[in-house]
Structures are given as C-alpha cells and as structure tokens.
Amino acid sequence: MSETLGRRGFLSAGIAAAISAQFAATHNEARAIEPIERNGQAKFKYSLAAYSYRGLLQGKAAELTMHDFVSDCARMGLEGTELTSYYFPADVTPEYLRDLKRHCFRLGLDVSGTAVGNDFGHADPQKLREQIEHVKHWVDNAAILGAPVIRIFAGHVPKGGSADDTHRQMVAAIDECC
Template sequence: MKRRHFLASGSLAALPLPLLSEETAPAAASPSRPNRIGVSSYSFWGFQRENLKDIPTCLDHAARMGFDGFEILQRQIAAANEIPDNVTLQKYKRHAFLLGLDLMGYSTHQGFLSPDQAKRDAQIKHTIDCIEQAYALGIPTMRVNSGTWGTSKDFDDLMAKRGIEQPLEGYTEEDAYGWVIESYRKILPVAEKCGVVLGLENHWGLGVTPEGVKRVVDTINSPWLKVTLDTGNFLEDPYERLTKLAKDTVLIQTKTYFGGGVWYTLELDYPRIAKIMKDAGFTGYVSLEFEGKEDPLTAIPKSLDLLRKAFA
C-alpha cells in the first residue's frame, strides 16, 4: 500500500487530533546541559605580558587547561591602524580546529561619541573590517562598544571615576545616542551578510548602565545587534543590572580577579549569576576574562574550575 493512501484511509487518519491551547501545551524544556566555557586571549596577554601575546601560544594553553572555546581580542592580533592579513587569520582558525577549540568570540573596540562625522565614518569602516575578520575566522559573534567621550586623561583616570565620564563641551548624551544608533544602522547590513551577531557590551560610555545598552539595542531592534554582557563592568548593584540585560545576551564575559584586580576587585557570586542567566534562558558561551595580578598560567585554571562549577 502506498504511504499516502495508508495515511488517508488507515486508522491513524480516524483518530481525533488534540487541540493545544496555551494552558494544555507542554512548557518549553529548561536548559539542562552546562554552558560551554571559553577564554579570551586578553586573559593571557592583558595588554602587558608580551610573552603571552602570541595567539597560537594562548590557544595551546587554553586547550591544555581544558577550555571548550576561545575568544580573540582583536587588538592582540592587529598592529595600530593595520588589518590582520587573511593568511594569518586562517592559520589561527586551523590551529584552533586541530586543538578542538571553538573560535567563538571576537572582541573589538570602536567609538562613536564624536560630533565629527569623518571620525565616526572611520570607526564604521574599522568595525566593518572587524566583522569581515570575524567572518574569515568563522566566529559567530563580535563584541562592540559605544565608545567613550575621551574627556578622561587616560583609562586609569576613567576607572578612578568609576567609568562615568563628562560629555564633550557643548554636547549631551542625547547627541551621543543619535551618533551610535546611526552608526550601527550603517554597520548592521554587513553583520547580517556575514552572519556575525554583534553584541553591544556594558563597557563604559553609553554602556555604563543597562538602560544605556538597552536603549541602543531596543531602538535598532535587530537580531544582528544584541548584548555582550560583562560581569565586571557594573561596579554597583551588579546582579540587578545583569538581570536587566540577560534576555538579550549572546555572550557573557566573566571577570575573575585572583591576586587582586588591576583597577578594582569585585567579589562576584558566580552561582547567583549562573542562575540569573539560566532563568533568562541563556544557553550560550561563557567567556573568561581574567583581570587579576596573579600569574595567568595559575589563575586561569582556577577561574575555569570556578566557572565550571557555577554554570554546571
């Protein structure tokens, strides 16, 4: 008997089909598998340890320590005003593949808090270049920023002010939101074409509050611009603020501070953070950003153990 005839005439066709309402439909299963844990190349280099700047060396350490994935800090592979060549990028991709590591994140810097359109256009071009680098590496998500006003003397000064910076004279945050939103609207078609989800980080500038991040993400309202959530960048009321962004998060960067922090130390409750993320339905990658003074080759394995237990 032909399958179509059997379905039309057999006993299965005679059975009534139950109607599922919101009350009777089964609830979606909650995530049960552990989150995969990756490590940022920043954890090794930290802008200061030249012996741990080489990406293949960092990949070797990450694999030896037992990580599932690896996030590349773009500034670690690109000299000032230069674009890393494709041959180098493909070598990194091959190296990670042979080690069994996912290249799962690309962490970039850009800034749009300037009234100068030419400066913003240069940052748009830089961000598009980075998207294309992520695509060449096979990386599905990329950390992006709003940028800062540049009215602090340096990063140490910005940290001394708890990340809160005064706007340029004659301008306001309202101007800044317009510049950032306009810039990302120009960038997003390239992200969509390359299949790279941008994650706006709570990273100073307009990202110093969850409301600032959400205003940009919600206004643009695109599946290609979501949130990279950094556990170490809300210096007050971190759990309440992390909760506000959890549902939009595509990658969570987790800070640890073994040996004491370089700029500050936060006592973060990672089982509590893991529950916040699980309640929000987050099943993606957790990326370690070690930011302490201890030797990273001893502190990073301890950090991995802490995160494995919390996100299990």
Template sequence: MNNPGRRTFLKTAVASLPLMATAQTIASAQEAIAGKKTGKSGPIRLSCNLYSFNEPLMSGQMTLDDVLTFCSELGFDAVDPTGYYFPKYPALPDDGYLYQIKRKAFRLGLDISGTGVRNDFTLPDLARRKAEIELVKKWTGAAARLGAPVIRIFSGTGKELPTGYNRQEVTTWVVDAIRECTDYAATQGVMIVLQNHADFIETADHVLDIVRRVNSEWLAVNLDIGSFKIGDPYQQIAIVAPYAATWQVKEKLFVNGQEQETDLNKIMQIVRESGYKGYLPIETLGKGDPRVKVPAFFERVKKALTAAG
C-alpha cells in the first residue's frame, strides 16, 4: 500500500544524512578538543608495535616469525611491524617474504595494523627530499601487499631547522612531500599516518598545522603519547586524538619535560571520549626483556581500557 507521508519522510531523512553526519563529525571533534565526553567509542583492538622487540630483532635473537607467535599467544589482536625489521631495509623485501609474513599473521589470528619507515622531509636539498618521498611511496606499496591499512611516517628526524631557513619554509617542504605521498597512497588503498616524534613536530599545533595544510582524506595522525615533551602531554594528546587513525601507547610520557609513568586511565578516557575506533598499538621502550615487559604492559593497558568502558 502506498503511503505518501512515509515516502516524504524517508526522502527528507535520507537527504539530510550527509549534512547531519558532517555536523556530528565537527561537533565530536570540537567536544573532544575541549575535553568533554562525547560518548562511547567503537571497538578498540590492541596491537603490538614491534619496536617493542627492537633489541632481539636487530640482534637476531628473535625473528619476525618468533615475535608474531609470541604476540598471538599473548592475546594481541594485531601487530605493527616496522619496516626496519624486514630484510634489505630500506630497500624493499621480496614480495614472497611479505606474503610469508602476511600468511603467518593470518594463520595466527593476527591482523597487521600498520607498518612504518624512517624518513626526513626537512632536508634542504630537493633531490634528497625526492628520494625520501620515493622511499615512502615504495613502502606504501609494500604496506598494501602486506595488508597494512596505514604506514607511519615522520615529518623530519631533527629539531634544528636547516641553516638559512625558517619554520614556515620547512613546513611547506614537509606539506608538499606528504601531499605527494598521500596522492600515491590513495592509489594503493593505504593511509599515511604522521607521527609526532619530538623532532620537527613537537606540539599538537605542529601536527595539526601540517594535517590541515595537506588536507587529504588519506592522511591522519599516528598519535605517539610519549613524544609530547613540552607542557601538559595529556592536553596535547586530547587535542590531536580526533585526528588519530592509529596510536602508540607507551609506558612513560613527559610532563613539562619530566619523564613520568603514563596515567593509562587518563589516556583510555581520552581514547574513549575522542570516539576512536580501531587498533590501539602499545610499545615498550628502554632496558629489559620485552618478553617480560610487553606482557606486563599489555595487562595494564587492558585493565585501563576496560575501566574506561
């Protein structure tokens, strides 16, 4: 039976959806930045950033296969293997090796939540910056073949500006380089995620200035909670959280430049209030056996995440 009133209602409701979604997205970001609760986020899945195993991986005490097995048995949902741990880095590994790791993770019940490279877009020499762009592009293709939805990159690897250049000029280099990378990443179905790493990027404003100027749906933030070393890190983290597509949750962070134990309850509240959905990679640093440190931190993070609802 035809119902003109119902049809009119449905047409009006559907037509309003894009506008409503946009308004809700803007409101959510604004509320999160202001530190207000926006409600429950979606499902959060814990991943292990394999830099946690840097020493045994680099020394040969453990292989990527070993670490994947360890993380699966511990109960992680995913792993984030940095490019450094693949043969031949910074050159690409053979596709066969990428597919072997992809298959291994799948058979262990692990997703691959991301990967990453070390790059520097603050180099004054244009030819060298082009080489850095090509590095990111090559590894973006590798990420796609690996099944990683994101690839982590840096802005630059040092705090000091190149001699003779101001911050605005160098930021333009970084923005132009990242924009070229995101244009390529869109063809591979992989997101570029910019990591704040206490280098050229030191504050939330630095991060968001670059993200807004690039202005690409294929760029988001890899929110490294341990790399805001100026002022209140929790405030900086809350500002950037609505723009995060992945995280690095660490055991310690810096409050007014002083290293302190991370208040995981506060971090998980920020995660929840930002409306974040997806993988939450953890990373342990410093001395000690990661086979002891990672399980202990994993349990602390799980407890805090549960407490945050």
C-alpha cells in the first residue's frame, strides 16, 4: 500500500511541478514587454552655468553682464544657460528678468535653471530668516525667467553646532521655501 501511495504522491508532485513550471513561464512572458524604441537618437542638451564666468561677472569692475554671458552661450552653440543669481544686480527687477529671458529666447537658448547662494545653517534666527526670504524671492525670480529648476544649498553646520539640529533646521527651511 505504501508503494501505491508513493507512486501516487510522485505522480501528483510531478503534475503539480509541470503545471507550476508552465504557469511561471506563461506568467513571466505576460509581464515582459519589448524595449521601448526611440524615434531618434538620444540628445543631450548642453547648458553653461554663469558660475563658470564668475571671474568676469563679479565685483565692481565686472567685465561682462548677464546679457553678455547669454550671448556667449549662444555663440558657443549651447542649448541653454543657468542664470546664477549671484551675478544679477542686487536690485534686480522683474523688468530686467523679463528682458534677459527675452534675450535668451531671441538667441534660441532655454533658461535651464538658476541657482541661489544661500546657507540654511545659520544659528542666528534673523540670519536664517533672511536666507529663507532670499530663496523665496529667487523662486519668484526663477518663475519670471521660466527656469524649470532652482538649485539651492542646505548650508553648513555652524561651529560648535549640532549636526542633527542643524539638519532639522535646514529641512524645515527648505520645506518653507517650497
């Protein structure tokens, strides 16, 4: 009798294994898709950050303006430009930003983004508040420029400060700016 059960068990196990193998093969084929085909070659878009021109754009004797920088980007055949905030006039106006955006457009350049030089690690609450307001202001400026991306900095842990506390402060500041 144990021989009969052994054969039956063996046959049952064999059938179950065959069905499982067939199901697994069918199931995997049903989940797989063919690779997505591109209509053309992948294209990298090249953009230059104004920071690369920092020696020419900053200081009282700056040799170039942001308009000059944008014109250079076009002459180089680039597709975009990152208009880094620290090289704009301190009293930048919406009119200036719209004019620069128009200049980029006429030269065939996308505004690929902008960047803000900030530090959310300040221990002094007033300095932290100033940094948050500065970033918020540049979020608005980025919208005027049509920049899809704004690059900011978390900041630095102040000397003698707690890394954990400063990290929480930075996250809260970034959340407020968003």
